[in-house]
Amino acid sequence: MNRISVTVDGVAYQDDVEPRLLLVHYLRDRLGLTGTPIGCDTGSCGACTVELDGRSVKSCSVLAVQADGGEVTTVQGLGAPTGGLDSLQRAFHEKHALQCGYCTPGMIMAARDLLRENPDPTPDEVRHGLEGNLCRCTGYQNIVQAVLAAAREGQEART
Amino acid sequence: MIPAAFDYRRPESVDEAVAALAEAGEDAKVLAGGQSLLPMLRLRLAFPELLVDVGRIDEMRGVREEEDALVIGAMTTHHDVMADPLVRTHAGLLAAATETVADPAVRNRGTLGGSLAHADPAADLPAVVLALDGELVATGPRGRRTIPARDFFTDYLQSALNPDEVLVEVRIPKAGNWGFRYEKFHRAAQAWAAVGVAVLVRTDGGRIAEARIGLTNMGPTPVRAAAAEAALAGAEGPEDVARAAQAAAEGTRPSSDLWGSAEYREHMARVLTRRAVLAAAGPA
Ligand SMILES: Cc1cc2nc3c(=O)[nH]c(=O)nc-3n(C[C@H](O)[C@H](O)[C@H](O)COP(=O)(O)OP(=O)(O)OC[C@H]3O[C@@H](n4cnc5c(N)ncnc54)[C@H](O)[C@@H]3O)c2cc1C
Numbered sequence: 001m002n003r004i005s006v007t008v009d010g011v012a013y014q015d016d017v018e019p020r021l022l023l024v025h026y027l028r029d030r031l032g033l034t035g036t037p038i039g040c041d042t043g044s045c046g047a048c049t050v051e052l053d054g055r056s057v058k059s060c061s062v063l064a065v066q067a068d069g070g071e072v073t074t075v076q077g078l079g080a081p082t083g084g085l086d087s088l089q090r091a092f093h094e095k096h097a098l099q100c101g102y103c104t105p106g107m108i109m110a111a112r113d114l115l116r117e118n119p120d121p122t123p124d125e126v127r128h129g130l131e132g133n134l135c136r137c138t139g140y141q142n143i144v145q146a147v148l149a150a151a152r153e154g155q156e157a158r159t
Numbered sequence: 160m161i162p163a164a165f166d167y168r169r170p171e172s173v174d175e176a177v178a179a180l181a182e183a184g185e186d187a188k189v190l191a192g193g194q195s196l197l198p199m200l201r202l203r204l205a206f207p208e209l210l211v212d213v214g215r216i217d218e219m220r221g222v223r224e225e226e227d228a229l230v231i232g233a234m235t236t237h238h239d240v241m242a243d244p245l246v247r248t249h250a251g252l253l254a255a256a257t258e259t260v261a262d263p264a265v266r267n268r269g270t271l272g273g274s275l276a277h278a279d280p281a282a283d284l285p286a287v288v289l290a291l292d293g294e295l296v297a298t299g300p301r302g303r304r305t306i307p308a309r310d311f312f313t314d315y316l317q318s319a320l321n322p323d324e325v326l327v328e329v330r331i332p333k334a335g336n337w338g339f340r341y342e343k344f345h346r347a348a349q350a351w352a353a354v355g356v357a358v359l360v361r362t363d364g365g366r367i368a369e370a371r372i373g374l375t376n377m378g379p380t381p382v383r384a385a386a387a388e389a390a391l392a393g394a395e396g397p398e399d400v401a402r403a404a405q406a407a408a409e410g411t412r413p414s415s416d417l418w419g420s421a422e423y424r425e426h427m428a429r430v431l432t433r434r435a436v437l438a439a440a441g442p443a
């Protein structure tokens with residue numbers, strides 16, 4: 001067992017974990033944060049994407065011990081503490097960017113990383129920025145629209 | 160799947176990492192970004208007893224400039240390699256190829272050193288570092304040694320690194336006035352290359368003076384397209400280039416798999432070499 005300290009969605013935790021425990025299992029099974037789903041065994045689908053120290057990572061391809069001392073944000077840490085949606089969550093809702101919703105947490109976390117690096121992306125740049133995230137329902141069209149809408153809102157907020 | 164159990168160490172210096180590996184023997188593995196290793200552990204294709212995580216070793220991260228070479232720490236992530244102004248200035252081919260690797264989340268964790276040490280012939284950066292005549296610097300119990308990229312990739316997923324050595328940095332000779340291009344052919348839904356061609360070209364008075372070509376996924380290791388390189392010397396204009404590119408697959412041993420047959424790969428190597436050389440040589 002190894003002792004780790006991590007902050008997840010603003011809450012500090014200390015836990016003893018086996019080195020083989022994946023970050024996604026730590027979040028889901030130990031902390032009960034089941035908003036982050038698991039879709040594959042190969043790091044390919046992006047469903048499990050979270051932020052680790054400010055950058056998007058696939059939490060199925062990070063060990064919990066590697067996150068020791070770090071700060072994790074999951075989709076559950078977005079928006080107001082009282083339950084309000086943040087701009088990306090609202091845009092996904094308004095643009096109908098999900099059907100079953102399985103890919104949505106990962107899509108939103110990947111889109112955050114994209115908009116941080118490139119606040120005013122073209123549709124093509126959105127598609128490339130989300131290439132690590134698979135959706136089996138929507139055909140992606142409305143996901144791209146939602147990310148562009150959130151980007152526009154961000155631009156307006158800044159001007 | 161859940162990986163089989165292993166021990167975990169997180170040294171803070173290269174010397175500590177080397178000591179940890181030496182103590183554990185053959186059953187220890189270095190953990191860098193984990194983007195190849197953790198999927199292998201999850202699929203239970205590897206069973207190390209100890210992982211030595213080099214992720215917090217500061218001396219293994221970052222890019223610096225020496226007189227005639229760029230020195231890139233093995234733990235520098237794909238994201239940081241792509242964004243680095245020194246890399247963009249002196250090793251544009253590496254920056255361009257790294258942009259095609261995987262996806263943003265994988266590039267936030269995966270490292271240049273991990274990509275090379277993994278020695279997957281389908282990965283993009285081995286062929287690129289081979290074309291750039293890079294050198295790999297490893298530290299082990301008997302000190303540091305420098306391995307030319309030409310001697311580094313020994314077989315499928317096999318490198319010249321000993322199990323008790325840590326790859327610490329990659330040295331790339333500054334590219335000077337070479338044109339470059341990485342042409343990668345892949346399925347839209349899959350970042351991995353069916354075939355990739357990394358090209359550097361030096362022109363002189365409208366002719367190609369020298370070309371260096373590294374091939375991705377054309378055999379058990381990345382390879383140089385030596386015959387095409389020789390045929391390109393002195394080439395002038397698209398017809399000469401097209402003729403020389405016909406030699407691109409000579410001496411290669413590509414495999415057949417669900418992404419394409421060996422013959423198809425040979426054909427694509429010729430096509431991509433022609434395209435890459437024309438692009439690297441610039442408007443004629
Ligand atoms: C979905 C997905 C898509 C991908 N697509 C591509 C692609 O299109 N092109 C591409 O090139 N790659 C691709 N990759 C692989 C990616 O580039 C990995 O980051 C890279 O292969 C391994 O780097 P890493 O730092 O994660 O190494 P790790 O996974 O940590 O290690 C890989 C191997 O190298 C050894 N190793 C690592 N660092 C060192 C060191 N410093 N010294 C000694 N040994 C070391 C480890 O022991 C292990 O055996 C993809 C990966 C995923 C998950």
Ligand code: FES
Pocket residue numbers: 037038039040041042043044045046047048049058059060061
């Ligand atoms: S679960 Fe598929 S990438 Fe993590």
Ligand code: FES
Pocket residue numbers: 097098099100101102103104134135136137138
């Ligand atoms: S909405 Fe179902 S997978 Fe994307």
